[in-house]
Amino acid sequence: MIKLLLSLEWKSFFRSASFGKSLGIKIFMGFMALYFIVIFLGMGLGMYFILKKAYPEQDPLVILNGFLFYWILGDLIFRFFFQKLPVMSVKPLLTLPIKKSKIVNYVLGKSGLSFFNFLPLFAIIPFGIILMTNGYPMGSVLIWMLALIIVTLSINFLNFIIESYSAQTELSFLPLIVFSGGVFALNYFDIISFTDLVGNAFNAIYNSPILIVIPILILIGLYLFNFKLLRQKLFLDSGLKEKVKEVNTSNLDWTKSFGDIAPFMQLDLKLIWRNKRTKSSVWMLVLGLLYGLFFYPQPTYQDMPWFFVFIGVFSTGIFLINFGQFIPAWDSGYYKLLMSQNIKYEQYLKSKFTLMALSVVILFVLGIPYVFFGWKILLAHFAAAIYNIGVNTHVILLGGSYNRKKINLNQKAAFNYQGTGAVQWLIGIPLLLIPMGLFALLNFLISFEIACLILGVLGIIGIIFHQKLMGLITAKYLESKYKMIDAFDQNN
Amino acid sequence: MITTSNLSKKYAGNQVLNIASLDIPRGQSFGLVGNNGAGKTTYFSLLLDLIQPTTGHIKSNNIQVNESEDWKPFTSAFIDESFLIGYLTAEEYFYFIGELRGQNKADVNKLVSQFEDFFHGEILGQKKYLRDLSKGNQKKAGIVAALIGNPEVVILDEPFANLDPTTQIRLKGIIKDLAETKGTTVLISSHDLMHVTDVCERIVVLEKGEVVKDLQTSEATLKELEAHFSN
Secondary structure, three states: OHHHHHHHHHHHHHHOHHHHHHHHHHHHHHHHHHHHHHHHHHHHHHHHHHHHOOOOOOOOOHHHHHHHHHOOOHHHHHHHHHOOOOOOOOOOHHHHOOOHHHHHHHHHHHHHHHHHHHHHHHHHHHHHHHHHOOOOHHHHHHHHHHHHHHHHHHHHHHHHHHHHHHHHOOOOOOOHHHHHHHHHHHHHOOHHHHHHHHHHHHHHHHHHHHHHHHHHHHHHHHHHHHHHHHHHHHOOOOOOOOOOOOOOOOOOHHHHHHHHHHHHHHHHHHHHHHOOHHHHHHHHHHHHHHHHHHHOOOHHHHHHHHHHHOOOOOOOHHHHEEEEHOHHHHHHHHHHHHHHHHOOOOHHHHHHHHHHHHHHHHHHHHHHHHHHHHHHHHHHHHHHHHHHHHHHHHHHHHHHHOOOOOOOOOOOOOOOOOOOHHHHOOOOOHHHHHHHHHHHHHHOOOOOOHHHHHHHHHHHHHHHHHHHHHHHHHHHHHHHHHHHHHHOOOOO | OEEEEEEEEEEOOEEEEEEEEEOOOOOOOEEOOOOOOOOOHHHHHHHOOOOOOEEEEEEEEEEEEEOOOHHHHHHEEEEEEHHHOOOEEEHHHHHHHHHHOOHHHHHHHHHHHHHHHHHOOOOOOOOEEEHOOOHHHHHHHHHHOOOOOOOOOEEEEEEOOOHHHHHHHHHHHHHHHHHHOOOEEEEEOOHHHHHHHHHOOEEEEEEEOOEEEEEEEEOOOHHHHHHHHHH
């Protein structure tokens, strides 16, 4: 049975219209994975000696156990944003003679094989071996390693529980941030010392191996809870179909001032506001806007002007990156309608452009208070904003003409919580790194002001040639019209 | 109104459509029947320039559809649910289509109000997004949206499927009215021979992509079609 389910997924991967594209992404992810493996391996090999050197008086294992709290918390947050429960289209399987428990076990089991669970092994195993060669009792070390593996798996399943609950709320990442921030604060101000608590727990397991039963029971408990959650969703009327809410309509008449692109802008605004997946990109705005606050208060970053541009492009362009990269896939569900309607392609694209450019302006204006950390920051943000409007918008629109992956906005699959994972940030890399690299180079060779000026000038050139660029982009879209229609017609 | 010449469509060497010549005059109600895979939807997709022909072309009002987009203002279609925008309410969807076709809200309201019977109180004022309507109700909304803006050519793929009997009868009335009193060229496809003979002046039977019968509808047509398809 498992073989059958595996072969289904194999086929859905290799036979999908976006196969080529996702293969490229997979390769890139492979490199990222390799990178992390090397880092973890280095950590595992070096940790013992580093700790020994830093704290010569103490037992490195005890010190490490003291840090495990931060690892657990960090892992949980990282997974929340990047790891998604494996998606599977379960609806066709429901009426077939496959036990529902089997489907759930399969999905959960598959999540256990996630890369996130293997990564810690690269650190745990070498560290454990080094411990043993340094005269630690083998049995105890093995139990300690086992405990860490069990905790990793527990985090894995805990993450899905958190995701399944938070997916129902609008600000899905807020509860987790508040919770982990709270725990961190309690710990930091020594109100409740979780570091000691977690550290002592691991020390205890190391000293009396019988205590390993406790994490095992926790893991089983989390698994069963996940099982129950997913099992409930395997009915057409619960998980697969959501309750219909009464809707409020708004006429968005203010968009009329944008002339002939008004109908498309109204449509785009409704698209963003009325679909869960797009709505999350609105909340991302808040995150992007406040992103600078993570860095600017720290004096280290004050001497790194190239970093201002990175923050500038990111915080003024977060909507651009998030929304722009899925043009025109957002409209893939009704692409045939648009293509047979009486519309000008250029208007359709111009509406998207206007929306993105507006978002950059608004985000820049909201970000003006950053001037508090220095006028250079504001100047760099201003240059970055102009660059975003003039260059990045056009680049991302052009990139969209290669888009072949359908986004199913109407889908309410039980196993699809947020729909996007690490992949959605990939496209942001060139958009961020190119201006940053260019700026860093000019800043190094000439001066900060000239670097800002050149970035701004590039943006202005883009704005001046906007009409021409849009003409080229439109031609590109028209060229791939039939391919897009065909790809958007497929369901995977 | 619509002239098809030497039209063929091949997928990886497989011929799915091959029509040497087919003329549909203005104001005709034209029915396309055939078993699954006969090429009905392919023909409509070619007519809407959603796919490219392998050879030949279709001219609509003397405009070659795969070369110019000038046929779009006078043509409208409802092929399947992918013509609906799921996150709009029915009214918003009608206004959006209206706006694309140069109709203001008052025009759209006037047109849509004629179909209150057809909607059976389940479409307008529902405060529901189209994606939350039932298949049948989605279809009703899609069909009416295809009538916004006085199109000269209306293309409906399987309009009767998924509709309840009452609505089917009302839809037949609507289609007949379009062709007879408004001079609209209506193209429909259907698996239901009875409905098609009721509504269409002319019926073309497709088989494996080729035209095998071209009938002016008369008393005997239904019998003839039934005989054809029972072999």
